[in-house]
Amino acid sequence: MSTPMMAAREALGELPNPLGLQGVEFIEYATSRPQALGQALERMGFQPVARHRSREVLLYRQGDMNIIVNAHQDTERTGLHAPPTLTETPVLAAIAFRVGNAAAAYRRVLELGAWAVHTEVEVMELNIPAIHGVGTSRIYFVDRWKEFSIYDVDFVPIPTVNPRPPALQGLHLFGVVQYIGLGRGADWIHFYSELFGFAELAPDQSFGVLTHGRILASPCGTLHWQLIEPLVDALDADPEELLQRVAFGTPDVLATVNALRARGVEFVESPTGVHTGTRGALTRADAGSPSFELVLDAR
Amino acid sequence: MRRTAMQRNVADFGMDTISLAGPLEAKLAAVKEAGFGQIMLAARDIVGHPEGIEAAVHAVRSSGLRVTGFQVLRDFEGLSGHLHSYKVDIAKQMILMARDLGAPVLLACSSTSSHATADADAIARDLRKLALLALPHGIRVAFEGLSWGRHINEVHQAWAAVEQADCPNLGLAIDSYHQFATSTPLSALEDVDPEKIYLVQLSDFMWQETRTVQERIDTARHFRVFPGEGVHSQALAELVRTLDGMGYQGDYSFEVFNDDYQQLPLPYVAQRAWNSALWLAEGVLQRAVPLPGHPRIKTLA
Numbered sequence: 271m272s273t274p275m276m277a278a279r280e281a282l283g284e285l286p287n288p289l290g291l292q293g294v295e296f297i298e299y300a301t302s303r304p305q306a307l308g309q310a311l312e313r314m315g316f317q318p319v320a321r322h323r324s325r326e327v328l329l330y331r332q333g334d335m336n337i338i339v340n341a342h343q344d345t346e347r348t349g350l351h352a353p354p355t356l357t358e359t360p361v362l363a364a365i366a367f368r369v370g371n372a373a374a375a376y377r378r379v380l381e382l383g384a385w386a387v388h389t390e391v392e393v394m395e396l397n398i399p400a401i402h403g404v405g406t407s408r409i410y411f412v413d414r415w416k417e418f419s420i421y422d423v424d425f426v427p428i429p430t431v432n433p434r435p436p437a438l439q440g441l442h443l444f445g446v447v448q449y450i451g452l453g454r455g456a457d458w459i460h461f462y463s464e465l466f467g468f469a470e471l472a473p474d475q476s477f478g479v480l481t482h483g484r485i486l487a488s489p490c491g492t493l494h495w496q497l498i499e500p501l502v503d504a505l506d507a508d509p510e511e512l513l514q515r516v517a518f519g520t521p522d523v524l525a526t527v528n529a530l531r532a533r534g535v536e537f538v539e540s541p542t543g544v545h546t547g548t549r550g551a552l553t554r555a556d557a558g559s560p561s562f563e564l565v566l567d568a569r
Numbered sequence: 570m571r572r573t574a575m576q577r578n579v580a581d582f583g584m585d586t587i588s589l590a591g592p593l594e595a596k597l598a599a600v601k602e603a604g605f606g607q608i609m610l611a612a613r614d615i616v617g618h619p620e621g622i623e624a625a626v627h628a629v630r631s632s633g634l635r636v637t638g639f640q641v642l643r644d645f646e647g648l649s650g651h652l653h654s655y656k657v658d659i660a661k662q663m664i665l666m667a668r669d670l671g672a673p674v675l676l677a678c679s680s681t682s683s684h685a686t687a688d689a690d691a692i693a694r695d696l697r698k699l700a701l702l703a704l705p706h707g708i709r710v711a712f713e714g715l716s717w718g719r720h721i722n723e724v725h726q727a728w729a730a731v732e733q734a735d736c737p738n739l740g741l742a743i744d745s746y747h748q749f750a751t752s753t754p755l756s757a758l759e760d761v762d763p764e765k766i767y768l769v770q771l772s773d774f775m776w777q778e779t780r781t782v783q784e785r786i787d788t789a790r791h792f793r794v795f796p797g798e799g800v801h802s803q804a805l806a807e808l809v810r811t812l813d814g815m816g817y818q819g820d821y822s823f824e825v826f827n828d829d830y831q832q833l834p835l836p837y838v839a840q841r842a843w844n845s846a847l848w849l850a851e852g853v854l855q856r857a858v859p860l861p862g863h864p865r866i867k868t869l870a
Contacts, residue, residue, distance in 0.1 A: 383701030385661070404705060456737035457704050464701060511707070 290370025306558025333437025478550030
């Protein structure tokens with residue numbers, strides 16, 4: 271018996287893990303319509319558990335996944351370090367890696383050629399080191415995830431809700447899908463391997479129902495990063511590079527799809543293209559909500 | 570889709586703003602008017618624009634010309650401590666300008682500084698860092714050995730550094746001037762992967778040799794001429810044919826620093842450059858035409 275996850279681990283063996291990477295602490299979306307995104311997240315099984323002390327930012331959680339919905343428009347910073355203008359369609363704005371030592375990780379990646387994000391924190395708030403990722407996205411480094419959490423400092427719990435809602439159908443973070451420009455595969459593979467120790471999986475390894483592209487695995491083995499170039503017949507389309515979507519792992523895709531449908535989630539069901547199967551599924555995006563991918567993964 | 574060598578035409582050749590006097594808009598117009606489809610830009614053109622960088626970027630993007638590349642980052646590799654940090658800041662600014670201009674390539678030339686180390690590992694590490702800085706912005710770094718470079722002054726040395734650094738967006742820039750100035754034989758290109766040549770800069774000059782480093786610098790900065798106008802036409806033709814034979818399919822830019830051209834009407838200088846492009850495209854790579862400066866019955870322009 272084997273699962274995609276086990277296959278990935280066995281093919282990878284022990285990878286060097288220069289930052290002591292241990293998965294993802296949080297994923298951040300930016301949107302000017304936080305309620306629409308919040309409702310979509312709740313349909314996916316997330317619960318709002320805490321509110322930022324000073325900004326319009328909410329923390330959603332299920333199992334060990336944290337999603338931050340950021341509707342705070344920072345107008346003070348301009349130029350390179352200005353955060354992008356909020357849009358109605360949510361943007362996958364940041365991913366926070368759990369690392370052994372955030373300061374050391376930050377110093378190491380800057381030494382290798384990463385671009386620092388100059389964050390400005392309010393009084394008594396945590397300064398979480400970050401670098402620029404693809405497009406307007408950022409990558410944070412968090413090392414306080416064992417004894418106490420970063421949310422204890424910057425967030426206020428929402429009263430009467432369970433701060434640790436269990437995961438629906440064993441949902442957990444499986445990976446991230448990044449759109450890249452034509453011929454940019456080698457560049458981005460170099461980026462993630464040089465800075466974080468990711469390694470490309472063999473071309474015959476694929477997960478879910480969207481198997482196009484190249485897949486990297488994190489050195490901790492818990493995160494997959496899929497790089498997707500434009501289709502050849504779509505070369506004239508917008509060449510923008512960005513983080514496109516998040517993929518959740520589940521031990522039983524069909525049962526999870528049924529459970530999510532009952533909660534009002536709609537899935538892409540194309541007779542000739544992407545449709546729900548035992549390997550995976552894709553939720554339908556709308557103006558206020560991005561699409562999420564489901565991937566068969568026992569974990 | 571890439572063209573085959575036989576289909577190569579004059580579109581692969583471009584001018585460089587450093588050959589021309591005047592404001593950016595006038596340079597762009599003269600280059601386009603002469604028949605070129607691409608231009609190599611210098612940071613000076615952009616930051617020196619009287620209406621600011623955004624106006625310069627707008628002028629370039631609305632010119633109808635493709636940007637060959639952006640120059641030049643100097644003295645990046647081999648420095649340490651605060652000198653290195655300073656150069657990282659400079660490099661980031663150059664990368665951001667290149668990105669705004671839609672320049673696919675940033676030209677970086679080898680260090681001339683007496684503070685730069687000869688340590689090959691340190692040089693490779695710095696080039697790797699430079700390439701990674703450029704990577705998220707979709708910019709490739711073309712590393713060139715200046716003929717008066719402190720430790721890297723010939724093309725095979727620059728290639729060795731690029732190979733050691735081993736990054737998908739780090740490659741080589743070849744400048745005919747530097748190759749001729751150091752009398753580097755064509756065999757120095759034998760080991761070079763043509764896919765990793767990101768830019769070829771062509772120019773000629775009027776004398777046979779540059780004996781001293783100072784003579785190399787002076788000639789390079791003031792007395793270059795367009796390909797076919799100097800005394801190295803044969804060698805230049807051989808270089809272009811060699812690169813073509815290796816499978817190089819990228820751009821050729823005319824890197825011609827010339828004090829006379831800097832004080833002549835732009836259309837005149839651009840026309841001389843265009844004659845060189847025709848000579849290279851039709852004569853050197855395909856069929857015989859007269860050398861630039863010699864009468865042509867009819868031009869394609």
